[in-house]
Amino acid sequence: MSAESPSDQSVPDEVHETLMEATYRALCAEGYANLTMQRIADEAGKSKSLLHYHYGTKHDLLLAFLRHLMERFDAKVDATEGDAPDERLRYLLDKMVPNDGGDGDDDEYDTFGLALMELRTQAPYDEAYREQIAKNERVIRERISAIIRDGIERGVFREVDPDRMTALLFAALDGARLQRVVLSEATDDESAIHPRDVPTEVRTAIDKFVLSDLLTEDR
Amino acid sequence: MSAESPSDQSVPDEVHETLMEATYRALCAEGYANLTMQRIADEAGKSKSLLHYHYGTKHDLLLAFLRHLMERFDAKVDATEGDAPDERLRYLLDKMVPNDGGDGDDDEYDTFGLALMELRTQAPYDEAYREQIAKNERVIRERISAIIRDGIERGVFREVDPDRMTALLFAALDGARLQRVVLSEATDDESAIHPRDVPTEVRTAIDKFVLSDLLTEDR
The missing domain is CATH 1.10.357.10 (Tetracycline Repressor, domain 2)
Incomplete structure (x- = not known):
């Protein structure tokens, strides 16, 4: 998966939003070094396999999260x-x-x-x-x-x-x-x-x- | 060893200076995560046991290095x-x-x-x-x-x-x-x-x- 064509475009909007919020909370709770897919799944109330299915590896998920931060910033400016x-x-x-x-x-x-x-x-x-x-x-x-x-x-x-x-x-x-x-x-x-x-x-x-x-x- | 009473006060000035310069070069070459006492010793042309003798652990040596950076900054201002x-x-x-x-x-x-x-x-x-x-x-x-x-x-x-x-x-x-x-x-x-x-x-x-x-x- 490249930064140019994120696979998370195929994730339903609501699921994507839930998982990005869960990643944020998991980063707050665990920090970067201790972050696990299981913890993010727990925060989202979803299964770990669903995370892997939609985003691939933890690395891919964090890339999607960085894009999400950018989009959120953009939305704030637009507002x-x-x-x-x-x-x-x-x-x-x-x-x-x-x-x-x-x-x-x-x-x-x-x-x-x-x-x-x-x-x-x-x-x-x-x-x-x-x-x-x-x-x-x-x-x-x-x-x-x-x-x-x-x-x-x-x-x-x-x-x-x-x-x-x-x-x-x-x-x-x-x-x-x-x-x-x-x-x-x-x-x-x-x-x-x-x-x-x-x-x-x-x-x-x-x-x-x-x-x-x-x-x-x-x- | 605490930050208050550094054991490196007992290190001869010239040896201290050599080892601090070696730590700097080793950090430039290896980065923080991969830094080893052996690499610092190699950069200084000294033995690893001498480093441990004067500074204790790698953690202690890095604390001494942080103090060294502060002293160097101070000296620059004084000049x-x-x-x-x-x-x-x-x-x-x-x-x-x-x-x-x-x-x-x-x-x-x-x-x-x-x-x-x-x-x-x-x-x-x-x-x-x-x-x-x-x-x-x-x-x-x-x-x-x-x-x-x-x-x-x-x-x-x-x-x-x-x-x-x-x-x-x-x-x-x-x-x-x-x-x-x-x-x-x-x-x-x-x-x-x-x-x-x-x-x-x-x-x-x-x-x-x-x-x-x-x-x-x-x-």
């Missing part, structure tokens, strides 16, 4: 169509930080974020993961970039290189997530900012130091 | 003392991107960077790694933050929250490194920016979109 470019941009950036409002208690963000980091560090050893992850990140960049380009055309944002601005925003929130998920349990009571609070702190920094300057009305 | 705050800041940010001038051919940056990412994803499962990595990141943040604070006091930088600005700069370059090292071999010829070029692109974005606004003279 904002018609909103003002600055609102759309802020909304998408908000989606990349935990929901815990800064109290650091979003366990799902940590366990799933860590599983994704572990999967990503496999990319150099696994061509199919690598190409799918590259595609996911390309889609994220293209969608954010298009919103910035639209904002410039409408005069909401000042003239910047949209791809360069996107690279900065995406890398900052990605790095913040990395720093949090690997160190969320660190004792570390000496830091000005605990690793757990880095994503919300970086999100605020983006508002104060980057977006304030990007918006034409603030200049 | 800039006396320079202007904006020069010091730019110099440290430059140190976090590859030396390949954007042609994407810095293999050491990729192989070592990947090994470090793999080690960091072990932190949630390993308390000693976690506390040492937290300490390393705290030191990086404190040193950058102190330079920004100094720049504000001298009127070179405008008034910002130094810890918040530091969180943004560090996360952006850390995320850029993550994105490059896991995808440096991706085919991906459709992207506006190839993952390999993300660190240099983000570094440029920091100059254009963040530092230009931080410097008082540019306002």
